[in-house]
Amino acid sequence: MRSKVRLLALIVILAFVLYPLLWMVGTSLKSPEEIASNIGLIPRSWTPGNFAAGWSKFDIAFGRFFLNSAMVAGLTVVGNTISCLLAAYALGRLRFRLRGMWFAIMIGTLLLPGHVLIIPQYILFRTLGWVGGDWPYLPLLVPHFLATEAFFVFLMVQFMRGIPRELDEAAVIDGASPYSVFRHVILPLSRPALVTTAIFSFIWTWNDFFRQLVYLSDLKDYTAPVALTLFIDSTSESSVGPMFAMSLLSLVPVFLFFVAFQRLLVEGINTSGLKG
Amino acid sequence: MPVRPTAPRPPVPAAPRRGRAARRRREDLAGYIFLSPWLLGLLGITAIPMLISLYLSFTDYSPLISVTEANWVGLDNYRRMFTADPSYWHAVRVTVTFALIAVPLKLASALGVALLLNKALRGIALFRGLFYLPSLLGGSVALAIVWRSMFNREGAFNSLLSLFGVAGKPWVNDPTWALPTLMLLAIWQFGAPMVIFLAGLKQVPTELYEAASVDGAGAWRQFRHITLPMLSPVIFFNLVLETIHGFQGFTSAFVLSGGTGGPVDSTLMYTLDLYIKGFVELDMGYASAMAWVFLVVVGLITVVLFSTGRFWVHYSDSAEK
Numbered sequence: 001m002r003s004k005v006r007l008l009a010l011i012v013i014l015a016f017v018l019y020p021l022l023w024m025v026g027t028s029l030k031s032p033e034e035i036a037s038n039i040g041l042i043p044r045s046w047t048p049g050n051f052a053a054g055w056s057k058f059d060i061a062f063g064r065f066f067l068n069s070a071m072v073a074g075l076t077v078v079g080n081t082i083s084c085l086l087a088a089y090a091l092g093r094l095r096f097r098l099r100g101m102w103f104a105i106m107i108g109t110l111l112l113p114g115h116v117l118i119i120p121q122y123i124l125f126r127t128l129g130w131v132g133g134d135w136p137y138l139p140l141l142v143p144h145f146l147a148t149e150a151f152f153v154f155l156m157v158q159f160m161r162g163i164p165r166e167l168d169e170a171a172v173i174d175g176a177s178p179y180s181v182f183r184h185v186i187l188p189l190s191r192p193a194l195v196t197t198a199i200f201s202f203i204w205t206w207n208d209f210f211r212q213l214v215y216l217s218d219l220k221d222y223t224a225p226v227a228l229t230l231f232i233d234s235t236s237e238s239s240v241g242p243m244f245a246m247s248l249l250s251l252v253p254v255f256l257f258f259v260a261f262q263r264l265l266v267e268g269i270n271t272s273g274l275k276g
Numbered sequence: 277m278p279v280r281p282t283a284p285r286p287p288v289p290a291a292p293r294r295g296r297a298a299r300r301r302r303e304d305l306a307g308y309i310f311l312s313p314w315l316l317g318l319l320g321i322t323a324i325p326m327l328i329s330l331y332l333s334f335t336d337y338s339p340l341i342s343v344t345e346a347n348w349v350g351l352d353n354y355r356r357m358f359t360a361d362p363s364y365w366h367a368v369r370v371t372v373t374f375a376l377i378a379v380p381l382k383l384a385s386a387l388g389v390a391l392l393l394n395k396a397l398r399g400i401a402l403f404r405g406l407f408y409l410p411s412l413l414g415g416s417v418a419l420a421i422v423w424r425s426m427f428n429r430e431g432a433f434n435s436l437l438s439l440f441g442v443a444g445k446p447w448v449n450d451p452t453w454a455l456p457t458l459m460l461l462a463i464w465q466f467g468a469p470m471v472i473f474l475a476g477l478k479q480v481p482t483e484l485y486e487a488a489s490v491d492g493a494g495a496w497r498q499f500r501h502i503t504l505p506m507l508s509p510v511i512f513f514n515l516v517l518e519t520i521h522g523f524q525g526f527t528s529a530f531v532l533s534g535g536t537g538g539p540v541d542s543t544l545m546y547t548l549d550l551y552i553k554g555f556v557e558l559d560m561g562y563a564s565a566m567a568w569v570f571l572v573v574v575g576l577i578t579v580v581l582f583s584t585g586r587f588w589v590h591y592s593d594s595a596e597k
Contacts (some may be wrong), residue, residue, distance in 0.1 A: 003395070004574055006392055006395060009392055010388050010392050010393065010403060012390070013389060014403065014406060017406070017407060017410060017464065018406065018409075018421055019452070020419075020423065020426060020464070021409070021413070023411075023426065023432055024419075027425070027432075029450065031483065035430075035567035039432040039435035039436055043583070054519070055370065079342075081311045083317070085312065086310045086311075086313055086314070087309050087310070087311055090306075090307050090308075090310035090311040090314075094303055094306055094307040094310065095303050096303055096306070096307025096308060096311075097304055097306070098302045099307065100313075102311065105318065106420070107316070110324060111520060111574075111575075111578055112322070112571075113520070113523070113570065113571065114524075115526070115547045115567065115570070116326070116329070116567040116568070116570060116571045117322065117325050117329065117523060117567075118324070118550075118554070118567075119328065119329060119332070119554050119560050119563055119564050119567060120324075120325035120328040120332065120552075120564070120597065121325050121331040122319065122339075122555075123328065123332075123339070123343060123560070124320075124324075124328070126323055126339070127343075140462045142321075145313065145322045146316050146317025146320070146321055147311050147313050147314035147317050148317040148318075148321045150320065153314065162423070165419075165447075177302070178302070178303060178306035178307075178310075179306065182310070203412060206416075207333060207415050207416040207417075208524050209416075209417050209526070209527045209530070209549070210547075211529065211552075213530075214555060215552075217350070225416065225417035225418070225527075226417075228417045228418060228421060229417060229530075229531065229535075231421065231535050232421065232424070232531060232535075233534070240407060240425065243421060243425075244421075244422070246418075247417075247418035247419075247421050247422060248418070250416070250417075250418045251416065251418050252417070253411055254412055254413055254415070254416070255409075257412075258405075258409060258412055262405045262408075264399075265408070265412070266405070266408060266471050
């Protein structure tokens with residue numbers, strides 16, 4: 001009896017939690033007249049034309065924005081996994097002078113709010129000539145190739161602490177240098193941490209907005225989130241359906257990652273407190 | 277310093293020691309080689325920009341001039357912020373209200389659902405995954421757009437209310453209700469702390485509950501005297517993370533207000549105000565001063581959280597010592 005009540009409560013809460021998502025799916029398929037009148041989840045008249053209308057709503061097709069987003073997210077994944085793994089190997093595994101101090105500084109940067117640095121970084125990147133121009137993505141990418149996402153360094157250090165030290169020591173006795181220990185022991189055994197980092201890097205970058213808003217000013221360079229904000233400015237009723245269609249499409253990659261890696265994502269936040 | 281080319285050495289078996297010293301040097305070198313990208317990032321992307329930002333906060337810098345042309349204005353930016361800029365205080369009030377209300381409600385929802393879920397045996401993985409989904413999607417522009425439409429005058433929420441005969445409001449455009457709408461979007465994403473709570477609940481030894489039942493403790497007393505203390509480290513962890521996270525909410529405030537923080541500054545989160553001052557009004561000296569105050573305040577709040585933590589956070593292993 002009690003477990004039935006509990007299950008019922010869970011289902012009711014879940015219905016509230018999922019309603020906005022289902023409503024988004026339904027609305028993306030409704031006609032303009034229906035969006036205002038029908039709050040139900042299922043459209044009375046199916047209007048898949050919203051997707052075509054949204055896709056070609058602006059001077060540049062929406063596919064371009066998705067490609068830009070995918071490129072930024074993909075390169076960020078590469079940068080984060082490589083640079084954070086290198087830093088984590090040094091901080092978690094090697095013995096060198098001042099290691100303790102650098103580790104403490106890394107922990108300190110975990111809690112540093114990124115917004116504080118946006119203005120001086122903008123000035124710095126502008127001085128270097130990276131802002132604007134033909135390929136304005138350097139300011140979004142370079143920090144990730146320099147292991148500035150301390151969360152991932154921390155995640156990997158934690159992970160490497162679980163790899164038995166005997167493995168390194170045995171390799172060292174056999175004459176292995178720190179580089180070959182990295183290459184033949186740490187790198188293969190760190191695969192799970194690398195996968196977690198890659199997935200979270202992708203989702204965070206795909207959803208990121210603040211920095212992309214600051215650095216991307218030319219329509220052809222826009223990423224999907226920046227392009228979506230263009231819909232907000234046009235408030236005509238006919239654009240609501242297309243706006244929902246493109247919003248829905250932009251969430252599909254994250255949703256697919258969720259379906260494919262659900263277990264890993266949940267474990268990822270458990271081990272390190274990574275936010276979704 | 278004078279260099280002594282032949283320093284006197286005590287006669288020791290040379291080979292192993294020289295080997296160890298060489299190995300140390302090699303490890304030092306390897307350590308710094310592996311650390312070099314991070315060090316470069318620390319210096320170039322974090323430390324130096326922080327110092328530039330501190331300097332700029334005492335100037336009238338705007339991106340229309342070069343850094344060297346900026347005029348030194350002393351504490352003017354800080355004085356203006358605290359005494360002559362009403363929107364600044366609006367931003368502070370909005371951000372603090374947001375953190376004080378949305379963060380506890382989000383954590384309470386997370387804990388409540390985690391408790392329900394912890395007892396349910398069947399389908400826990402499915403439920404856990406579905407509750408977690410909003411945390412993955414909720415920070416995006418797309419979801420903020422959906423939220424904005426849902427709480428419009430013609431939005432789904434009002435249509436729902438009208439079914440019960442309740443007159444709706446343009447929630448997003450109402451100065452009283454815009455911020456609660458924003459908070460609801462944050463609370464909706466309770467899945468991430470919930471997953472952490474669930475993991476914490478799994479760690480509580482069941483013998484404690486069995487012993488308490490034998491002693492006649494009811495459900496509430498078990499929760500109050502076993503679950504809460506045993507879970508306090510996890511609650512603390514979530515509190516620190518969500519508070520810092522809550523202070524930095526930007527995307528949803530930007531989208532819900534169309535980039536203005538309106539209506540009447542009611543959703544002007546601190547970071548949104550900082551963006552408007554720095555990148556719309558191009559008053560980057562002033563925005564740098566805002567950034568530094570933000571940094572100091574967030575730092576202070578973290579310190580306060582950690583120092584009050586020892587009064588209520590219970591670590592079972594340290595208690596046994």
